[in-house]
Amino acid sequence: MKKSTSSLVDNSKMAFFNDGNQLFTTAIDNNLQFLDQGIFQMTYQKKETLVTIYLAETILKICDKKQDRYINIENSYLRGVINQKSKQFGFRICKNGQHVEFFGIHLEFLNKIKIYMIQSDFQSKYQIISKIGNGYLSSVYKVQHTISGQECAVKIYEKSNLIKSSSYEKEFLMNEINILRQVNHKGLLTLQEIFEGEKNIYIVTELLEGGPIKKYIFNQNLSDQEMIKIMQSLFDSLNYLHKLNIYHTDIRFDNILLRDSMDLQSTCLINFGKAVQFPQKRRSIINLTPQEESAQKFYMKKDIYSLSIIILSIFTKKFYQENQLVDELLMKNFKNISYIEYMELSPTLQRFFEMIFTEKYKKEIDTLTCENILEFEVFKVPLKPRNSKIQISQNLKSLVRRTSKYEPRLSQREKLEQTLNIIKLPPIHGDSPTSTGKTHSTSPQSDRFISNQLASFLKAGHFTQRKNALKQNIII
Structure with a gap:
């Protein structure tokens, strides 16, 4: 520089x-x-x-x-x-x-x-690593800052294509830059720098390494509580935008990425080219006309419906024709998703989807805001965290022990002491348990040893009785 x-x-x-x-x-x-x-x-x-x-x-x-x-x-x-x-x-x-x-x-x-502001020295500040995506008039690359080593994403536009394209394309670019400069939220893309060279325009943002959320949602068996947390993070981001009078108007799976693939709550909304802001001049205090107020309510409902369809897809693991459904919902046509009543969901989730997608609450939806939605009972259910792989490995290390189903063997001396001193016959006719059932080992080796010792003991007792009888000339 x-x-x-x-x-x-x-x-x-x-x-x-x-x-x-x-x-x-x-x-x-x-x-x-x-x-x-x-x-x-x-x-x-x-x-x-x-x-x-x-x-x-x-x-x-x-x-x-x-x-x-x-x-x-x-x-x-x-x-x-x-x-x-x-x-x-x-x-x-x-x-x-x-x-x-x-x-x-x-x-x-x-x-x-x-x-x-706009800078000009992109090539001296960043080194391109790889291409990670394409847009209609742009390409997205992973880059690295030459001094700090920080990895970022850059969206590159060819100025000649922007000049040849319709005025809408330039407006989308300027609109996205304008919105990114205003927002500062964990659930929204962060702008870092903008450059203009002789041929290209470079918009440098944070790198969302988790990739599209759609890639992970449908490949993981998530609990209702985990999906609710994803849902909460998305509505929190949208609520932040709406408080700035910014309406995304283009919420779909392709515009939701993850910062971290291991954290499904690290959702991030991107692509603000079609976003609408009221009032247009953010530094001026302007009272909205009735037409502008009506348009504002329309865009708010559109955002809420669009995001709710994403949430419905997450819970049902089905893809929907998002634009068609949003248009029908805005026209208060609830026929295509009337099956909400038959979904096997918890009562709080059931009420949420009924509020958004059924004719029962079609009047309430006209005044419903993201702030209202975040107060729903469904978001007050505590989440039970899953054990991480690190915790599981640590627990396994602490549980390293003998895993045999048999108890440790006794020494020969301990076996003889048990045999001679505390052996008793098993209980008969429901008598109380003897010390045999309480103390002897359950291993088959120990059982055989006890049986042999018992037989020897009985034989020795029988030999003593016979010897005494012979002395008294009594034949037994």
Whole structure:
């Protein structure tokens, strides 16, 4: 990113993201809350001035002793520069052929503003590893940051294709960038940087290594509680969007990925090109017209229906014609999914699907929000966590022991002591158990030994009786 001031060419006037506005602006929202970002040396039109920079959303407030100036940095161009005199690091902001430079080491400030701006040095910052996906006008690659080693994803657009395509395609791209810059939620894709080269546009985001959720949902035997947790995480992400007055409008399996394939709760919504936001100018306070309010309710219901069909697929392990079903539900036609009443589900799950998909609650659905849904009883069921492979292996190690069904053998001395001292005959006619049943080993070897010892003992007793009888001349 470090370049000398003299060698840096300003191509912002011919750039793809140029909106035609001047570098400095006077049109700002008076309700913005500016935060101090530090003191910089500003160079503008060959004049050097010491200034303090304040930041509020995408507006920079630049204050010196004489005046305050404002720059809207959204889609302006960010370049790294070095002051030829002081050799101090700084950055240049370019817009519509005009530029201003600031010198001072404030890396935290640069990290705050770079997601709103366009850079040009993608090849020097990232190395492409492999291709991981395709879109209509874009390709997605796995890349690695050359300095930090962090792996990311980059969506690459050819500028020539964007220029040749319809205006809608460019609008989808600009809309997705606009939405990604606003959101900050664990269940939504995170934007990192945007670059424009001579031929391509590069949108760098986090890498969602888990892949499509559809790949795992239908190949795993999940409990109802685990599926409910997936369902909860998705509605939580959608609720976050709706609170920002952002409506995805394109929720389907292909637009739900996992950060971690081992954690099905790490769901992440992607692809915001078709998203709709009310009001359109997020920094302005605008009262919606009745038509806009009606449209807002429509998009809210569409998102809820779309996500609920995904949830239904997860529980039934069936694919549905999502667009057709959503259209029918929006028209209050519940015939194609009336079988909800016959699904074998827990009572709380049954009530959830009945609320969304049956005619019984068609009036309530008009005012139902994601926030209402997250208050449903179905989400209050505690989840019993599964044992991980690590825990199981640790438990097995702690249970290493003799696994024979027989008890350990006694020594010869212990066997003789038991035989001579505590052996008794088995109980007869339901008598109380004798010590034999309580103490002797259950192994067949021990049983044979006891039998032999018992026979010897009886023989020895019989021999003694016969000897005494002979002495008394009594024949037995």
